[in-house]
């Protein structure tokens with residue numbers, strides 16, 4: 635079976651890539667992704683200036699996934715623009731994730747990315763911090779609309795957004811209604827980690843990460859059904875947009891399910907953090923085996939064809 639696919643008219647060897655934040659903060663990590671069999675790569679969400687991020691421990695792997703409160707540690711936007719300027723786009727697409735600390739910072743970074751005139755794809759992280767005392771833009775629809783109006787106008791090129799998970803049909807409807815207003819908003823990545831979970835270590839009777847009293851974003855097995863729901867919800871509501879699935883992927887079967895739910899590309903976070911870039915070989919092998927068993931020769935044979943009862 636063939637895993638080749640296209641994203642915004644670009645050919646990819648396969649639909650797999652890393653999730654922003656995982657194995658992509660430093661050039662050496664990004665190089666390892668470019669060397670790996672991943673079909674594409676995305677950089678760690680960047681801010682205007684370099685950040686150390688939160689005190690450790692700030693990431694913990696668990697039997698069923700992970701919890702993190704990294705605090706946006708990154709090398710600052712220029713580092714990733716430089717990396718994007720040197721990337722070989724013939725080899726595989728590169729996405730640049732942006733998570734400025736304010737709308738103004740986002741506009742400055744987006745303008746710099748536009749000025750660089752690079753074939754990189756912009757993934758705007760809507761879980762980025764916003765005004766104190768207000769929720770992340772992904773959960774504040776007025777702020778989200780304002781961010782997108784200004785970024786879409788400033789960037790003027792095709793871009794995408796990374797969405798937090800939603801759990802209410804009215805939220806799916808309201809978010810999709812906003813996203814559908816922006817013609818150059820070309821793709822939607824669902825989902826970011828499920829926010830502010832709390833993992834407790836029974837033996838020590840303690841939290842397992844230091845920042846935020848142990849509260850942090852959940853990834854891994856914990857989030858697969860929520861990720862699939864968000865992929866399918868926006869696939870149904872935004873027919874003109876391309877969906878990237880992210881969340882809970884650790885096997886070829888999970889990749890198959892994201893594609894069935896309507897994803898065009900599939901990002902891997904927690905499992906990549908634990909297994910390393912060789913995971914992309916395993917996931918492709920498992921996906922091919924599953925497709926062969928089902929008699930599919932190409933991804934378009936089943937992508938987006940989830941049946942309901």
Ligand SMILES: CC(C)(C)CCc1c(C(=O)O)[nH]c(=O)[nH]c1=O
Nearest residue numbers: 703704705706761762763827851
């Ligand atoms: C949570 C924020 C720090 C506001 C954004 C960066 C981010 C982080 C992070 O850097 O802590 N972790 C995630 O799982 N998703 C994210 O989008």
